[in-house]
Amino acid sequence: MSFFKKIFSSEKKETLDKGLEKSKSSFFSKLTKAVAGKSKVDDEVLDNLEEVLVSSDVGVDTTLKIIDRIEERVAKDKYLGTDELNKILREEIAGLLSETNSGEETEYTVPANKKPYVLMVVGVNGVGKTTTIGKLAYQFNKKGLKVVLGAADTFRAAAIDQLQVWADRVGVPIVKQNMGSDPASVAYDTLKSGVAQDADVIIIDTAGRLHNKVNLMKELTKVKKVMQKVIDDAPHDVLLVLDGSTGQNAFEQAKQFTAATEVTTLAVTKLDGTAKGGVVIGISDQFQIPVKYIGVGEGIEDLQVFNKYEFVDSFFKK
Ligand SMILES: Nc1nc2c(ncn2[C@@H]2O[C@H](COP(=O)(O)OP(=O)(O)OP(=O)(O)O)[C@@H](O)[C@H]2O)c(=O)[nH]1
Ligand SMILES: [Mg+2]
Numbered sequence: 001m002s003f004f005k006k007i008f009s010s011e012k013k014e015t016l017d018k019g020l021e022k023s024k025s026s027f028f029s030k031l032t033k034a035v036a037g038k039s040k041v042d043d044e045v046l047d048n049l050e051e052v053l054v055s056s057d058v059g060v061d062t063t064l065k066i067i068d069r070i071e072e073r074v075a076k077d078k079y080l081g082t083d084e085l086n087k088i089l090r091e092e093i094a095g096l097l098s099e100t101n102s103g104e105e106t107e108y109t110v111p112a113n114k115k116p117y118v119l120m121v122v123g124v125n126g127v128g129k130t131t132t133i134g135k136l137a138y139q140f141n142k143k144g145l146k147v148v149l150g151a152a153d154t155f156r157a158a159a160i161d162q163l164q165v166w167a168d169r170v171g172v173p174i175v176k177q178n179m180g181s182d183p184a185s186v187a188y189d190t191l192k193s194g195v196a197q198d199a200d201v202i203i204i205d206t207a208g209r210l211h212n213k214v215n216l217m218k219e220l221t222k223v224k225k226v227m228q229k230v231i232d233d234a235p236h237d238v239l240l241v242l243d244g245s246t247g248q249n250a251f252e253q254a255k256q257f258t259a260a261t262e263v264t265t266l267a268v269t270k271l272d273g274t275a276k277g278g279v280v281i282g283i284s285d286q287f288q289i290p291v292k293y294i295g296v297g298e299g300i301e302d303l304q305v306f307n308k309y310e311f312v313d314s315f316f317k318k
Pocket of ligand 2: 028129153162205261
């Protein structure tokens with residue numbers, strides 16, 4: 001299938017393979033059990049497969065779509081050996097995802113006509129917002145882009161310190177105020193400073209707290225509005241960070257957040273060390289908003305531009 005003939009950077013692929021190790025080994029052991037003693041894909045195998053996909057956090061709706069596609073294939077090919085099941089799954093899932101706009105990119109990019117490009121990062125507590133910002137700043141900086149960070153999570157002093165640590169590590173400027181100050185004011189200052197410094201990229205960190213809190217959404221709206229006093233179409237992207245290790249919970253967060261505020265891109269973090277990596281497949285299938293980044297570790301290099309071809313290839317390869 002030409003689909004997989006793309007050339008991936010081997011270093012990136014290695015990190016991804018490693019990051020998905022737990023998800024893969026859990027998936028393959030379940031798949032092996034699902035086809036044990038069977039040589040042919042029949043109704044029982046399909047039932048078992050459905051269970052394997054759902055329990056791998058792919059999500060019910062996406063699982064049903066995948067099963068439908070495989071059923072069609074069984075009907076057409078008459079005989080499908082279970083030894084081929086993994087290859088077929090890989091093809092059908094890739095085919096399904098090729099219909100979505102997730103994971104089209106392979107590089108860290110910013111829109112050419114937005115300078116400075118303003119990225120606002122949102123998400124509930126502890127999902128990996130600040131870490132993702134640090135990793136992104138590192139990637140953009142490495143490309144020679146001038147990056148400015150804004151510490152608009154003023155809820156905790158530690159949050160500001162944590163962003164400062166990342167700014168120092170990457171070697172980029174940060175705009176901050178004291179804990180408890182108005183996040184919108186920090187965002188305003190950051191944009192002013194970014195424009196004055198001729199920055200290419202401005203990334204704004206925000207507080208997590210609970211997604212079902214009306215005041216968080218109000219605050220995010222206010223932060224956005226105030227930014228527009230400096231750059232009238234800012235923020236150019238709102239990145240919602242989701243913790244992939246929470247599986248279906250990440251799904252729920254995405255639903256609730258996207259319903260309450262405008263989100264333009266998604267990042268799914270902590271795919272390493274979890275067996276719930278299948279959630280990325282479900283999220284990319286179910287949401288109109290593209291998954292752009294995945295987190296595969298705590299290190300500065302452990303963020304990847306999500307590419308569905310690479311992902312499916314890694315996930316379904318032993
Ligand atoms: N293993 C792993 N850990 C990650 C990843 N991304 C973030 N983390 C860890 O998750 C924890 C929380 O990350 P933060 O970046 O502080 O999350 P946050 O969303 O900014 O949290 P708040 O500021 O409390 O809302 C930290 O210990 C990070 O090192 C990842 O891709 N893999
Ligand atoms: Mg944070």
